[in-house]
Amino acid sequence: MTTLPVCYQKLLKRMREVNLLNTTTSILEWDQDTYMPHAASAYRAEQLAYLGGRAHRLFTAGAVAELLAECEQQGFAPDSAEGANVREWRRHYDRAVRLPASFVVRFGRAKSLSYEAWREARKQSNFKLFKPHFSKIVALVRQKADYLGYEASPYDALLEAYEPGARTEPIAQLFAELRPAIVAILGPALERSASLPKDLLQGTYPVAAQQAFNRRVAEAMGFDFTAGRIDTTTHPFCSTLGVGDCRLTTRYREEDFTDSLYSILHEAGHGLYEQGLPPAHFGMPAGAAVSMGIHESQSRLWENHVGRSLSFWEYWLPIACEYFPNLKQFTAAQVNAAVNRVRLSFIRVDADQVTYDLHIMLRFDIELKLVTGQLGVPDVPAYWNEQFEQMSGLKVTKDSDGCLQDVHWAGGGIGYFPTYTLGNLNAAQLMQKARQENPALEGELKGGHYQTLLAWLRQKIYQEGSRYRPRELMERVTGESTSIRHHLEHLRGKLAEG
């Protein structure tokens, strides 16, 4: 092993310090979402603002610019860990130095307070409580885009944080192609689902039984509970708090076990990616997930391609019956049909695979208009409700079923939503490739064995960290960049299934 140049070692040391601060921030945020008492929120905002500001100052120091420039002269191979680290540090650095430290502190504090306000607003379904915070967030996000700079659209500058290299225009085009194709599937899908009894699986599923069953499924998938855990939050998420520390969260509805189960399949999909990243490069680009569109492909792959399938229920139903006696009355085909039931509904996270991306397109449209100033925050509820009714025929009667339902805007995450649809497309594309390269896969999935699939994903995706850009990674693994084709084939296949 050759010794790395001093400039690289120095830069690595600095980045590890930044990462210690960032993972500490993740711990404080996780606690805020899970256990923190309400009265603690103002001071917690101070703590988070301080840690964020300090990390930003360390990362944007003049010394970093000098070391980066020196490292760029070292001729690291582009697909080496060092090459990838330097490339991504440069990308992050160039973005970060455009944001003044005082702005980062201000944004951090606003996000934290806005998050608390949103929780209360959603609980009371009272947009007014959230409005002043949301207005502040949008103003700050627009200012952020201006600081970051962009060519075609301010939205490009925001997208770049979640999906490096992605641009607004091609995504708008992808969505424009996808929309009519989904609508074409939606009609027959709704018709077929109409014959399925509504709420077929409704029953009483004690939270403790759900927790035990979910854990068993996550363990079978390969999620390592000595290095992770599951807690309860309003909005499920997956967060890495350090080496060997991946936290999943979900929520429970006593009358419907599928809500928490599919959340856990989803979040454990994220968790497998996090746990499969190369630990030697923890927190550095070579050891970090490449983009949200790829991250979301992993959650969707496990949730929908593995979990919402007949082979899944053929294996898991007898086991589920041990935890939930109510399920004994059903066949695997009935449960599978129920969890694939297509219907127009208010809540994105409850949406089926066919309508899900329509929810995303609505949010993308609103975000784009907010960021370009075509829509003001006070008009969001009315615009949402009007657009939603046009799309679904459903009338939103409370904002907790509408524009207050998601955490993203409260947390300043404008630009994130499109990556969900990219994730759906990537999931289908990767799963198709996994099946093609592993002919025995379907048989294994029927037997509840996930090792081959996990090993393939580890090798193709997880181990790569951010060595390649997302588009390049998709091309290397599947032979093409993200396309709508495989997802549509998958949906049509389900429709034809029976």
Place this chain on the structure above:
Amino acid sequence: MTTLPVCYQKLLKRMREVNLLNTTTSILEWDQDTYMPHAASAYRAEQLAYLGGRAHRLFTAGAVAELLAECEQQGFAPDSAEGANVREWRRHYDRAVRLPASFVVRFGRAKSLSYEAWREARKQSNFKLFKPHFSKIVALVRQKADYLGYEASPYDALLEAYEPGARTEPIAQLFAELRPAIVAILGPALERSASLPKDLLQGTYPVAAQQAFNRRVAEAMGFDFTAGRIDTTTHPFCSTLGVGDCRLTTRYREEDFTDSLYSILHEAGHGLYEQGLPPAHFGMPAGAAVSMGIHESQSRLWENHVGRSLSFWEYWLPIACEYFPNLKQFTAAQVNAAVNRVRLSFIRVDADQVTYDLHIMLRFDIELKLVTGQLGVPDVPAYWNEQFEQMSGLKVTKDSDGCLQDVHWAGGGIGYFPTYTLGNLNAAQLMQKARQENPALEGELKGGHYQTLLAWLRQKIYQEGSRYRPRELMERVTGESTSIRHHLEHLRGKLAEG
């Protein structure tokens, strides 16, 4: 309101930054004790070492020395918030600058790893797993005492961290007086308790019912759950993670509800002190607890003087019966006798009020010998077991019942134990004064009303923060410094009670 001098404002700003780091450390430690997955421990140690090192560097910077010297010229009244802050900052600063930053980082890392090893060692009752870590801790603690400096004993330097102004020799004298007095009470107390059925209250007390009852008691005491919570750990504790964020922990034994109940009375006693400190001075000496011996007096006061009394059970037994039907067979006097049963036993935290301080004296003796080099870590189990048998007649057969039982040494907290006995003495002294100054108090306690007692403690102790030194505070409130008299009177009173 006069404007504060610039030097003071600058120093305050710096101290607030240090406090942001310290409270962040508390969050990470709380998480480590409650929810953190095992595989996360090595990286968590890095995070804690980093935060501790950074806080130490900020606190010990040359600028602080200059600002402190300037502030000391301002002539702040000694009992003003500013005067107390400057006095205590000086005390902490002088101690802190004697510790090199690299030592603080090393100590932080060692403590974190040692804590994990202790957890496992205690679980397996295997001293060998803990031994190398404990040896390292003792070596570091001895080095720390040398860095800090001392006049009479290296143990003085350690005590000072927990009980400002206390010295080894007077404590040894206090203990030497206390010991025969306790032994004199012990004989008749054991005799009386021998007639009480052993494990009278044993039964089945579901954890959820214990949690609900404990919460109700803590709420009645005045603990604010919008600004605090209770979680589960091996070793109960109370920790403040920020403004409005006081976390208590306990553990549960299904067969014995009194274990978790008295833990919660104890920890909520600490919590009331923390929640009652003046929030305007959060994290600064004027808004911080004055010493561990005073802190422990608050936990003991609520646990033993309020909770282990006939008046407590006269009020709470009918309510407890709603949660624990098993208790319906008992009278308040029977329950009170059971929770005051005196017996020689292995575990300090399970010890009754009479024998408790004997456990402390054993630890004080061992700590003193470890720190002065008269005893080596490998010899601790044998020495412990021999001394313990001499004191109690009981033979220790596993180290989890002996020298592995407490968390303190694993966490580097040598010098802490004596403050438990100071706390017992102070509790009795304060409670005697509270009764004297509030003649209606006993009647209120019988009725489950704690407002008068809490208001008195808030005014006399909590609101004062660290305005006075611990000895001075005891003298101001009770008219004398810490004495063994009131505690012994209290014990003799219980013995005479019936």
